[in-house]
Amino acid sequence: MLRILLTTFLFYTVSGRQGFGPTDQEWGYSNVRTGSYIFWWLHYTTADVSNPTERPLIIWLQGGPGASSTGYGNFAELGPLDLELKPRNTTWVQWANVLFVDNPVGSGFSYIDESGSYAENNTQIAKDFLVFLKDFYKKLPQFDGVPLYIFCESYGGKMTPDIAAFIYRAQQNGEINTNLRGIGLGDGWVSSIEIVEAYADYCLNLGLIDDDGYNAIQGIAEQVKPALDNGEFVKAFNLWGDVTAEIEEKTYNVDFYNVLLRQAASTKKMGLYRSNLGDALDDIMNGQVAAALNLTSKWQDVNYSVYNALLYDFMKPVTSVVEDLLDNSNVFVAVYNGQLDLIINTPGTANWINRLNFEGKSSWDQSKRIPFNINGYMEGYVRKNDKFAFYWVNNAGHMVPSDNPSAMEYILKDVTNNFKV
Template sequence: MFFSQSKLQLTLLLIILVFFHTFCSSHNVIEYLPGFPGKLPFKLETGYIGVGEKEEVQLFYYFFESESNPEDDPLMLWLAGGPGCSSLYGVTNEIGPFTIDFLNSNRSLPSLMLREHAWTKVANIIFLDQPVGTGFSYATTPEAFYSNDTYATELAYEFLRKWLISHPKYINNPLYISGISYAGVTVPLVANNIYRGNEAGIKPLMNIKGYILGNPYTDAFGDINERVTYAHRMGLLSDRLHHSAKVNCHGNYVNVNPENVLCLNDLDRINQCLDKINEYMILEPSCDSVWSTKEDILSSAIPFPGESPTNFLQSVVAPEKKIMCRNAAVVHLYTWANNKSVRQALDIREGTKGEWTRCNKTIQSSTQVPDGTTPYVCNAKSVVGYHKDFAHKNCRTLIFSGDHDKAFPHTATEKWIEFLEVPILSDWRPWFVQGQIAGYTMTYGRDDYELTYATVKGAGHTAPEYKPEECFAMITRWFDESSF
């Protein structure tokens, strides 16, 4: 009799929790999107979930059900970088099931098309706009806009708990916290909250299996300091200049003594060599001006004599010639996301947000000092310690790096992975797609912990954007636990 009453009470409690969280959140299943021809061939849900003491932060998400086996396929929480960059870019430009049809779009309503190598073919994915102020997420009070790394990731953990309560069918799916770029900070913090919550018995218990990171920002000093060495390895700096800087700066290119004239001179020469390099993809043109002019926002003019010293190696280019920039496609994304019919289809709450932007510049430009005047404080200077703690848990980790990213170089990532002091299970070796080398990989592990590291050959900062087929093969094989 006692067992029956307890079971009934537990059932009633779960019903109340589901009702409460459904009432305090909203979600909408979308079958049609402006710009896409016909009915969507995948399940898309968007919505808000309130978090914080009084649910003053409303986090917006896009959820795509796996196109293969949603009942058993992994559940991924995908966090974008920035901080303050919208996960919609991850949907359209990185791993989501649709993208902007750039060649067949105009500036009134861009067209959408399916992505062949979408990760939603093998996983259920929640794309979350966080921290507050990112994408379509908003706050109901001015005070709630103030945040930092640790608090924002506590709210992301609360979001995931509430999402799973209102979507109980996914509670038993293998869970991976995932992201790219500055998510190198937020993903470990969220994962740590989940592991701690499970250990404390906080319901619902999550079936976390590990985490996935691409070109992660991990350490405020190490990632930035490594840029000089990386630039030398990629042939952007001479042996003589790199050696001089290494000696004169004592290997520290970030915290430089202002009286160290020799070091400052070397760094000035290095800056001249790297100034026009696209740090997110060193092989592509630097297109900062794509954002500075609205009259010709799709292209960037090639510099002419007068902007740089005349050199006999420079070719003469006709003044009307333009360079097509990768960022040009983002202009169409802005147009699409801010179209009234699109916002209605996505069920964006009217009056909560102004213009959608890829990255919230107010958050990005916040200082690193918690002086109480900036909306966001980057207070997690290094998360290497979290990775070291995960190495003693039941945890699978995939770290991948586009090897042509200078912003957060793969060489910096390799250094902190070695710092974890986890035994090597499989040493440096190539991995293949279509019979061609797609990159190089290593596997580390002990007991219930395993870390797979992979470079993506020829990819930039957001590797799936540059090498979609290779990255799809990578994630599929890793989920299947098959060898690269």
């Protein structure tokens, strides 16, 4: 079966350490539960400012679950260096402070010891993250009150709404000195059923399958909702695996992340995580990065123990959490999706958005979808009101930051009000 991975700052001076790469940095571990440790790696912005705190703090979270933000997100998508260790001219660090977090516990350089345990649900992930974030602000209090945004990808889109809800409540209760302004859910696994229900139509409309393929894929996909409705979440997960395996067979190995990419017919994929860069990343992370940051824990591109611990929770939607954020917080919620992404396809994402029920729904329903153009090219479309936005991204698959960095820059600027503090 195909495996699926889906204030005031006058008294502070910022002088980060020299880590790995061209930026000033900080990094460390946070003990979030007994025997359970989260690793984080901050790159201070290189923007032309007198103090980095004049720009927002953006947290990046990878998916999987169990994939590494400090590895894949950093070097393959948006960090200061690319996989060839050359400067990336589209890095987010040029605009904001970027904090990569290996989340949940066990991902990347994060780890558990003999007394620790992996998270088994979104609630535990959010609790762990809040403990980490409190520790981060204790170590780097200069970020107190600096606008905070969380952007993510794939299964990160499932984890982030709960994380944001926990942070916002703690912020309101005075438990933490954050200033959470918004979240960006990129090709996010927010509601599985709409994604699964759209697979067959998406493939058929693109000419990836014929009617026989459609019927085979749809026949399995239609079994997922009854399993979810009956609370048979592991069964639903296994059925999803069957659906993706059927897609792989009927399309003769289409790239789940970007349907226009060419690849060998024998290529195998990992669903919610592109794994073909694992060896290159392993050499970088367990070699030069570990040495430069003086780390002794072994980095993993995907930790399947993290993944397996979440099987029962995997298919559960978090749309109710998104609705709660829209109704009961001032956190701006942005959703963006690459048009060429199959594994978390745009039609399915649009469907769960259309099914949301929140106080601002009438305003959202009346808003218009308009194109956004960059340097004379139409890079996508956006529809938004004062609390919520959806960006359809052209010329991008699952990894929008690397597939269409121009569109990603537009989204970042739009969500963060051009990185203002």
